[in-house]
Amino acid sequence: MTKLTLEEVKHIATLAKLQLSEDEINKFPSQLSSVLDHVGELSGVDTQGVKPTSQTTGLENVFRSDEMLANSTLTQDEATSGTDSIYNGYFKVKAVLENRSDK
Amino acid sequence: MQYKIPLTIKDTQKRLLNKEFSAVELVDNYLDKIEKNKDLNAFITISSEVAYKKAKSIDKLLNDNNTNILENYPLLGVSVAHKDLYSTKGIRTTAGSKVLESYIPVYSSTVVERMESAGAMTIGKTNCDAWAHGASGENSDFGATLNPNNKEYVSGGSSSGSAAAVSAGLSLVATGTDTGGSIRQPANFCGVVGFKPTYGAVSRYGVIAMASSLDSMGSFGNSIDDVETVFNATKGPDGFDSTVRNFEPKPLKQNFTIGIPKEYFAEGINPEIENTVKNAIDIYEKSGIKFKEISLPHTKYAIDVYYIIQPAEVSSNLGRYDGIRYGNSRESFGLEAKRRIMLGTYVLSAGYYDAYYLKAQKVRSKLIQDFDNVFDEVDAIIAPVAPTPAFKLGEKTSDPLQMYLADIFTVSANLAGLPAIAIPTEKNKENLPLGFQLMGPRFAEKTLFELGKIYEKQK
Numbered sequence: 001m002t003k004l005t006l007e008e009v010k011h012i013a014t015l016a017k018l019q020l021s022e023d024e025i026n027k028f029p030s031q032l033s034s035v036l037d038h039v040g041e042l043s044g045v046d047t048q049g050v051k052p053t054s055q056t057t058g059l060e061n062v063f064r065s066d067e068m069l070a071n072s073t074l075t076q077d078e079a080t081s082g083t084d085s086i087y088n089g090y091f092k093v094k095a096v097l098e099n100r101s102d103k
Numbered sequence: 104m105q106y107k108i109p110l111t112i113k114d115t116q117k118r119l120l121n122k123e124f125s126a127v128e129l130v131d132n133y134l135d136k137i138e139k140n141k142d143l144n145a146f147i148t149i150s151s152e153v154a155y156k157k158a159k160s161i162d163k164l165l166n167d168n169n170t171n172i173l174e175n176y177p178l179l180g181v182s183v184a185h186k187d188l189y190s191t192k193g194i195r196t197t198a199g200s201k202v203l204e205s206y207i208p209v210y211s212s213t214v215v216e217r218m219e220s221a222g223a224m225t226i227g228k229t230n231c232d233a234w235a236h237g238a239s240g241e242n243s244d245f246g247a248t249l250n251p252n253n254k255e256y257v258s259g260g261s262s263s264g265s266a267a268a269v270s271a272g273l274s275l276v277a278t279g280t281d282t283g284g285s286i287r288q289p290a291n292f293c294g295v296v297g298f299k300p301t302y303g304a305v306s307r308y309g310v311i312a313m314a315s316s317l318d319s320m321g322s323f324g325n326s327i328d329d330v331e332t333v334f335n336a337t338k339g340p341d342g343f344d345s346t347v348r349n350f351e352p353k354p355l356k357q358n359f360t361i362g363i364p365k366e367y368f369a370e371g372i373n374p375e376i377e378n379t380v381k382n383a384i385d386i387y388e389k390s391g392i393k394f395k396e397i398s399l400p401h402t403k404y405a406i407d408v409y410y411i412i413q414p415a416e417v418s419s420n421l422g423r424y425d426g427i428r429y430g431n432s433r434e435s436f437g438l439e440a441k442r443r444i445m446l447g448t449y450v451l452s453a454g455y456y457d458a459y460y461l462k463a464q465k466v467r468s469k470l471i472q473d474f475d476n477v478f479d480e481v482d483a484i485i486a487p488v489a490p491t492p493a494f495k496l497g498e499k500t501s502d503p504l505q506m507y508l509a510d511i512f513t514v515s516a517n518l519a520g521l522p523a524i525a526i527p528t529e530k531n532k533e534n535l536p537l538g539f540q541l542m543g544p545r546f547a548e549k550t551l552f553e554l555g556k557i558y559e560k561q562k
Contacts, residue, residue, distance in 0.1 A: 009445070016418060016448040017425075018441055019434055032445060034504050039407040039450075042462050045469070052464030053471060055316040055346065056520030056545070057303040062345035072343070078209040082429025091427055 126158035176222030212309025229264030259289030284513025294536030302520035308343035314416035327555035362397035362481035411463035418447025
């Protein structure tokens with residue numbers, strides 16, 4: 001019986017960079033636990049010596065030559081067109097470092 | 104508009120060439136129908152300017168009287184509605200989610216580009232469960248799509264709007280994606296043909312990713328011919344999706360054998376569903392097709408494998424929506440999206456990866472082996488698409504697990520990368536469509552189309 005605790009749910013939310021509402025934090029432990037219980041049935045399947053499948057094409061290491069192609073290049077304007085939060089053609093992000101230690 | 108609306112690509116093109124109507128008049132017709140059927144909520148965005156511009160250029164082409172016109176433009180004059188996961192340059196693309204409610208792509212997906220180059224007219228973007236998470240259409244952040252056959256019922260999902268659009272005559276064809284059944288199930292619920300190609304047959308480039316090892320790019324139409332024409336216009340490598348290569352299609356045979364998987368007809372099966380598949384089997388037997396009982400022993404684990412692998416891949420793919428370069432912040436994710444991201448993150452996290460994700464990948468191998476074994480004896484497999492016909496709006500929304508369990512007949516084809524086609528049969532007393540599906544070995548699309556046409560003719 002999987003029983004996710006509130007702490008575990010909060011931890012997963014942090015890993016997933018999700019902010020959960022009060023309602024979600026209350027609902028998720030039981031909803032997620034019931035799904036995990038069900039899928040946990042796989043532990044009963046014998047997979048001794050079985051190779052895992054990550055995709056079904058059988059292809060490996062598909063390469064192309066390292067060149068810029070006109071039809072797969074965006075202009076700077078196109079690439080930054082998805083947001084208004086631009087400065088000098090760059091995306092604006094939250095400050096990573098906030099305190100100077102050299103003053 | 105005094106003409107009868109064409110229901111197939113062949114009919115549309117024949118009558119366009121005969122000048123019975125113009126491409127512009129066709130667009131008039133579809134936009135009018137869409138407007139009159141607004142309550143279905145099948146569309147999120149309607150692209151009338153784009154459609155008219157294309158229609159005018161098609162009418163000009165037709166005037167220039169080119170004799171090879173259909174060879175060069177196999178989708179000439181075909182109205183297409185794209186599931187809102189398909190990037191369409193300059194046309195809003197939302198994935199059915201508030202996160203992307205104002206997002207306008209600066210490029211189009213390969214499928215969209217190829218269809219346009221083949222002469223198709225993009226009518227609009229269809230409603231879908233947000234991020235393709237769902238099997239009813241009720242998880243769309245823009246409201247559910249109603250079933251055109253009976254508006255108290257869901258149209259199925261996640262390609263809800265696309266299935267409804269073709270069913271209600273709002274577009275001749277529509278595109279969809281099928282990751283765990285999201286083309287076949289809504290096609291089945293809405294009574295139209297729904298086709299899922301082999302994983303790796305059609306490029307996923309430019310389509311908002313759900314689960315990258317499972318997503319398949321397919322279409323809806325009123326006939327087998329139509330989904331085949333769309334497949335032929337969109338298949339093959341494009342230099343962008345490295346899982347697509349040129350393939351040798353499985354050659355057609357003279358005498359087909361279809362397998363009946365006993366695990367798909369277990370005790371307790373809905374009698375309407377069972378009967379309609381049995382009737383299809385009778386029809387096939389009358390045309391000389393042989394049947395054989397087969398077993399896919401790991402079927403009972405398919406849902407578990409799917410609901411570990413898919414959320415895991417989803418949690419990774421949805422990590423890019425950070426609200427920095429485009430879209431709104433992650434707070435705009437709906438409940439189902441958050442649930443799947445959480446599930447996926449958990450099964451991939453330290454301490455749980457081996458027990459869940461790695462284990463699921465191993466059982467996936469066993470599922471694939473089940474199919475490899477039976478395809479030595481049969482050319483295709485017949486099965487129901489869903490355990491019930493369309494259900495009422497709100498009927499299944501309280502328990503996510505119940506909704507997940509209903510994917511039982513569709514997920515195996517995605518896990519094994521197989522092509523499959525959903526074919527409508529009849530309607531029940533509530534006017535809800537019934538149907539069946541055929542699954543084939545990888546790259547056996549031709550077999551499925553041929554078998555589909557045999558059923559169509561006999562009906």
